[in-house]
Amino acid sequence: MKRLKTCFLLVLALSLLIQGIIFAEIPEATAYKADTPIVIDGDLSEWTLTSPIVIDDISQVIRDANAWNGPMDSSCTVYVMWDEDNLYLAANVNEDTPFGAIEMLPLDGQDNFKLYISTDPSADPERTEYGVHDFLVFFVVDNQYWDTAFDRSMVPKENRERFISKGMDGGESVLAGHERAVKLTATGFIYEAVIPWVNFSNANIPVYTPQTGDQIKFNFAITDISYPCPGTEFVPQLVWTGGLEINTNPSLWGTLIFQ
Numbered sequence: 001m002k003r004l005k006t007c008f009l010l011v012l013a014l015s016l017l018i019q020g021i022i023f024a025e026i027p028e029a030t031a032y033k034a035d036t037p038i039v040i041d042g043d044l045s046e047w048t049l050t051s052p053i054v055i056d057d058i059s060q061v062i063r064d065a066n067a068w069n070g071p072m073d074s075s076c077t078v079y080v081m082w083d084e085d086n087l088y089l090a091a092n093v094n095e096d097t098p099f100g101a102i103e104m105l106p107l108d109g110q111d112n113f114k115l116y117i118s119t120d121p122s123a124d125p126e127r128t129e130y131g132v133h134d135f136l137v138f139f140v141v142d143n144q145y146w147d148t149a150f151d152r153s154m155v156p157k158e159n160r161e162r163f164i165s166k167g168m169d170g171g172e173s174v175l176a177g178h179e180r181a182v183k184l185t186a187t188g189f190i191y192e193a194v195i196p197w198v199n200f201s202n203a204n205i206p207v208y209t210p211q212t213g214d215q216i217k218f219n220f221a222i223t224d225i226s227y228p229c230p231g232t233e234f235v236p237q238l239v240w241t242g243g244l245e246i247n248t249n250p251s252l253w254g255t256l257i258f259q
């Protein structure tokens with residue numbers, strides 16, 4: 001009997017430990033409200049930088065890890081701010097071969113940022129499939145055309161509300177009012193961008209206006225092609241949290257808190 005009890009306690013302790021690990025795996029970041037206008041010029045002096053999203057560790061490489069040569073090859077620290085009309089994104093990027101974009105390649109095989117964002121704080125954070133308000137946005141980081149695209153291919157048809165993929169063949173700017181600027185640094189570049197919330201809406205999906213205290217699912221990825229050729233067969237990708245399954249399962253994203 002005593003042995004049984006010990007065994008039971010052991011199992012209990014183990015399951016609590018595993019739960020703790022699972023909970024600990026969902027990271028949080030704060031998006032601060034911009035009280036003064038954010039000027040898109042590659043200078044982050046007007047930003048609140050106290051809640052960095054750090055993407056720089058081998059454990060965050062979700063593709064072609066063998067071709068990733070460490071944080072100076074490709075890594076970034078991301079910041080998010082907001083106001084009623086806009087989402088603001090900034091990234092301090094370390095990158096030894098910046099702005100690698102080859103038009104013939106698929107968007108996911110070029111230097112890019114990938115923004116995974118929900119615009120519905122009331123959605124179940126443990127949902128395992130994309131809902132109406134779950135978006136994946138591609139930003140091609142070529143310092144020239146800055147192509148953008150929405151991938152909605154993973155959203156079940158009944159959840160799309162006629163908001164379908166746009167720009168995924170490349171060569172398009174699908175975001176209205178989107179501006180971005182970069183400033184080169186000794187180890188890469190600073191990126192600063194604005195994305196009006198209206199981009200995550202259509203006739204069936206109302207515009208999201210964040211409120212202080214809102215929490216949404218959020219994730220961010222950086223993709224780094226070694227450029228120039230050769231080097232197109234392995235294209236490492238790093239992400240804030242989760243593995244490749246983040247492309248189909250929002251429960252694996254992190255949490256963004258509006259403050």
Ligand SMILES: [Ca+2]
Nearest residue numbers: 039041043044
């Ligand atoms: Ca600025």
Ligand SMILES: [Ca+2]
Nearest residue numbers: 073096097224
């Ligand atoms: Ca690189």
